Amino acid sequence: MNNRKFTQVGRSVPRVDGPAKVKGEAIYTGDMVLPGMAYGRIKRSPYAHALIKKIDYSKALALPGVLAVITGEEAPNKWGIVPQTANEVALAVGKVRFWGEGVAAVAALDEETAEAALELIEVEYEPLPVLLDPFESMRRAGEVRIHEDKPDNILHQAEQVFGDPDKAFAECTYVLEKEFRTSYVNHAFLEPHAALASYDVQSGKLQLWSSTQVPHYLHRQLSIVLEMPMSKIRVTVPAVGGGFGGKGEASSADFCAALLSRKIGRPVRVTFERSEVFATNKGRHPCYMKMKIGLDKDGYIQAVDFENTLDGGAYAGWGMVVMFYTASMIHLPYKVPNARARVRRVFTNKPTCGAMRGLGGVQPRFAMECLLDEMAEMIGISPYELKMKNAIESGYRSVSNLHVPHAEYKKCLQTAVEKSGYLEKHGKLPFGKGIGLAGGYYISGTAYTLYQAYKPHTTVLIRVDTEGGVTVHCAAADIGQGCNTVMAQMAAEALGVHYEDVHVVSGDTELGTFDLGSFASRLTYATGAAILEAAEEINQKLKEVAAGMVGCRADQLEIKDRRFTSIFEPRKTIEWEKVVDVYTNTVGTLTGIGHFSPPRLKGIDLTRGVRVQGANIGHSPTFGFSCQIWEVDVDLETGKIRAHKVTEAGDCGQPVNPMSVDGQVEGSIMFALGQALYEEMKLDADGRMLNPSLHDYKVPTAMELPEIDTTIVESYDPTAPFGVKESGEGPVQPTIPAIVNAIYDAIGVRFTELPITPEKVLRALKEKKEKEKV
């Protein structure tokens, strides 16, 4: 398929969900009220680590208006997005492992009564030592164990070796090793978690409306915790106010709403406060990293050695996957012939870390892009030159067997450098002003389901009839990223109709066909492939009818702009709608179905041909690339950093909706800017979070917004449906290192810990001055 022929793909149409959201008319889970609905609230732990000796809720139950109280004992089945490490429960059973963990839940006639009831629940605790630092957690594991089945307080650890890194380092001309540390950050999506459950006692069926990214995985977890077959549970996703990974697994709101509803036989809604969002977290893993890079005399990367200790918090969550992703992310976007990764994910008594936009990539990218910046200086060449020299190209296969069918990474680097004037500015700006470059990449979907299964990851059903026109069914979740819009555009393109003709039914496990969910930047690629297959079936059937109507062979027809036209005799043409009308009258409603299963590659060390544990994590059908160049001003006296301009160039393949791509890129930039300079969750020595609010947790606002210059570079992945790749997670990757490199260019200080606050800048400047005196 040639991208120049597209009419619906490549159109900047406004998002279908946009107007209702902007006008405040979109219905979120928290807006929903059902007849007879009760309100659920969760009682939370005042200890970060303690045994639960006793829970007495008799007084709560006696309070007028209280309908039910539940505790963890009533639903002790363990759930987890990664089944091999499932260790979470709906409400704590016997022990709490982080401050604010749910210990009981109440359903009452109104929220005030539910809250009053929480006060009447008496919980007796036996406090245990609190482990907040992953290294302390490992050191004291013999004495304090967070999970009984994990004697080292380590969820999982692994070593991956590819090639012969030790030999390669020994032969390198330039070797640099440094430690980096990232901070404890939360997604700060706008809409807190909310779930509304309605259990029907007659049929034994449960419907759950939830603010989730993963209706399917939530569906599965509900089935495990509630001990109900999946066929008796329906998950529906109303409008979602952002997820960024934080709604990428079930939340206790989902389980408590469902359990309470089943218990009282009426609908129950649980809506989190912002403080509860922070208290239950599932944000980015703080990483303690050591990275070593070796270059030969010409500046070509010969080896990378990476050590990473991930602070996982109390439960497993996405932890094992995130851990292996950090190991995988050292293999791209540069050619690395030898590599070693030693990674471990450690339990601590903190709110659990999980998936967050660009998961597993942001931390190692920070280390690698900053190290390469420094190494360019060692060699005496521009960081741009060093990165161009090592950048991968289309068809590259990493030593870990990651296959990149298509890459325009070099074009991203070139474009951003040219547009920003990087080479003219870098190293030449006055003290206090700086410019920094970094690149990055991300996956466009994963190769595996999180549980053992071979089923397609996405199924799309397209229905064509005279009543609805085109209806696309798929249980994908539009969480604000725009998949409903993009699916409609792709379906319109494939069927030869207009975007406006297509309806999308998504976000419902009963109405939609199977989909894994919104994560790993998978939906555009996956649904695109399934849409093409489903549309092919429909087009074939309609062409046969149209052929008879215009008088030519079916295989001579093309469908475009709502018309069937003979490619040889253009006057033989007929409107699409008329053909559908005839088809429906003679046969009935027309459907087509399409599936997508990603290619599966083994994670192997190609030099030895041996399998490497976990190295298949990080494989993807294709990859997106980008480069960012940031310009910063540092106030030398107050330490304040103003990151005022970013020039971005990205390879997202063929953009389906360029306006949406720009939105994703701009959103990514603000998202990662927060982690670079402002955001960090703070715990006190007892494990209590000091800033569980958007007042004290400093998300940058529109006033911190830099001037943003984005370019979608010309790109088309011929192996991808419509030539597409991701654009929602790749652009967060270069932001942090580009800002950090710019700060170095401005003040000559290389920061290795985030966030870079005025306090740290002032301290670093002072130390630098003292060093220069000596």
Add this chain to the structure above:
Amino acid sequence: MKPFRHINVPGVAEAVDYLNKFPGSSRLIAGGTDLLGVLKDDILPAYPELLINIKAIPGLDYLREDENGLSIGALVKLAFLARSPLVREKYKVLADAARSVGTPQLRNMATVGGNLGQETRCWYYRYPHGIGGRIQCQRKGSGPCLAVGGDNRYHVIMGGKGCFAACPSDLATALAALEGSIKTEGAGGGRIISIGEFFHPLGNALKAGEMIVELQVPPLPAGSRQHWLKYTLREPVDFAVVSVAVLTVLEAGICREARIALGAVAPGPLRALQAEQFLKGKEPIPEVLQEAAVLAVQGAKPLSKNGYKVEIARVLVLRALEASFAGHK
């Protein structure tokens, strides 16, 4: 939020009356921008039974200037103060301070009385009850200040005692430079409290049953200039890490008067009297201003994690002085 009674009062007398009838269990509400957060997070041991709505009291949102100076009714909105041509021209630090508060939505609701009477932003004090229970501390009547041994990056560098929370009011800093005062009404009648006396480490000078009705600014010294600076982590929305309001009088190149008020470094706005004294009678050349800035933060006793605030305060004083003196030319 827990249930409470909400009543509208027609005048100050009635408001005071209710405050006295429900001592300790009633709170005033005007803009509500601070109070609603306090109630939602349920941070105080005693939850009010009664909210006395004063925002409909007629005639309490005036802005008047006469020979005694400027009077500002307690119900004047921050947005109004920030926009007022009179205030912008003559009482610049007040307008700039008002404009530096929060966001447009907040300024459209928040009142000047509320800005002075708001609860502190200390994150221990503000810890939400729903996540394992509120934090008790000396300011709440029992227990130690957790900030001293904890994370005190935003706390005071001077003047803490028992409580080390910083004064959150930007208007207070501006008023201190203008030597303003606060007029109150209470059961025993009204009184006037100078801004320097209003705040103390554990709260403010308002007695039970007393309310703020007016802010007063005396006539300004002839030919004076003013400058306001506020240092925040993010551009708008945040409370000050440090704020500075200065007022200067320059005659024939010599500083005749200088007032320097520091905000967010102490329980209340802090006048840097030593620095002010030092400047008087001197030509404001760079070396003099630098010395004054050093004097302004002399005696600071930072806690374990807020030493950087001393440095920022010094720089802000210097910059504010430079800007104010430059305004005389």
